[in-house]
Amino acid sequence: MVSVHENWDWERLEAVLPREKLELIAAVQPPRSDAGLDRPGWRWEDKRNFWVSSAYGYLFQGLDFGNGDTWKRIWKLAVPQRVRVFIWLTFHNRLLTNVERVRRHVASSGSCEICNNGQEDMDHVLRFFTVAKGVWTRLLPPARWASFFGLPFPEWLRLNLFDKSFYIADDEWGVRVGGDFRDNQGKWLFGFTRFVGHCETLLAELWAIHDGLLHAWELGYRCVEVESDCLDAVKIAMARSKTLDGSALVCSIHRLLSNDWSVVVSHVDRGSNGVADALARRGHGSSMAPVSLFKVPDEVACMVDSEHEVPFDGRGSSLASTALDEREVPFDPGGFS
Known part of the structure; x- marks a missing residue:
């Protein structure tokens, strides 16, 4: 299954394997005599060593709790703790944006001082700020832009975190x-x-x-x-x-x-x-x-x-x-x- 140029022979592989298996093979270098022997490793940790924490994170990744409790779902996300806290603050509308600073009487203007394009609320910071929007448009297919940028912020936030089909749908992402x-x-x-x-x-x-x-x-x-x-x-x-x-x-x-x-x-x-x-x-x-x-x-x-x-x-x-x-x-x- 390896060509004379030491690449995978995709013509042969595509004849016998489905697309989802080919996508797993694509990330693996073809075997060669000077690559050494195969050895076992724990795939869910960078250095390939086993840790209980990484096993726990894998087991709970993508788990559907089914009770509609947003807060429990946030704390069960398979992400670093600081990211969970950030998301929790976001759902509570407590990120220290300029709009929030004005509400707390510690700033006089709620406008964005960087792009001068509207009020600096959470929606602006996470979705419409020039840099943020540039990232989103690079990651999302153009066909998704209208729905992604047109949804109300609370709904967008929930779909962004918990509904994979919101992004993938009929488009195979890899x-x-x-x-x-x-x-x-x-x-x-x-x-x-x-x-x-x-x-x-x-x-x-x-x-x-x-x-x-x-x-x-x-x-x-x-x-x-x-x-x-x-x-x-x-x-x-x-x-x-x-x-x-x-x-x-x-x-x-x-x-x-x-x-x-x-x-x-x-x-x-x-x-x-x-x-x-x-x-x-x-x-x-x-x-x-x-x-x-x-x-x-x-x-x-x-x-x-x-x-x-x-x-x-x-x-x-x-x-x-x-x-x-x-x-x-x-x-x-x-x-x-």
Whole structure:
């Protein structure tokens, strides 16, 4: 089931397995002789060690309590405690927005001081603030925008947290990977997209780094800078973190980095991954196999031109990649450039 290029043979796999199984396989690196032996690990913990807390979180994840008690459902969410507290405050309408500050007589204006676009209430902060809305529109298919932004805030909040069908419905969401590669003047060299099925977001981000490095090496580039806004992925790639230590994918990244070339993996902010995000969205609904793009796609051409106006530092070629997880809307949105 592995091709001569050491990728999964999707034509054979698609002939014998359903789509949902293929999406699980997509996140797994194909077997190879130098990848070492398989070993057991606890999949619900980053370092693959078993903890009772992670088992408890898994057992209660997505559990339908069926009693309509919003408060109990909040405290049973499989998220960190600080996130539960944040949601609890949100349902109580007690986030310290400017509107709430005015109500408490500690501020004179309830308007948003950043975007100057309306009152800074919870709905504005979580849904309509410029940055928040930008995140939502990148995560949601355009067909969902009208209902997502048109619902009353209390109903939107409940559906956002407890009704998965509100987002998924007839649209299969998964993790999609995309990236773009530029020369030292910001000029387009190539791009890539990949659908990695259902897996952890961090794993998808590592797949993006892996695919970008593999493309760059096979195309003959020998002076490359990888820029990522996922600090965890950068630490793993640079062997400064034990998370996922020993996994076949991480080992493959380290093998690529050990080749005879100059590669720097650096952490950057999220402001420079617009083209990579667009390429990841472009990968939705495509085949399981990764796709290389040597011509700039029409939908990102304007973005490439605008970013081209700000050249790179001249060190070498620059690779930007991103992973989008469509299965859920995170509170601290990830993705990386």
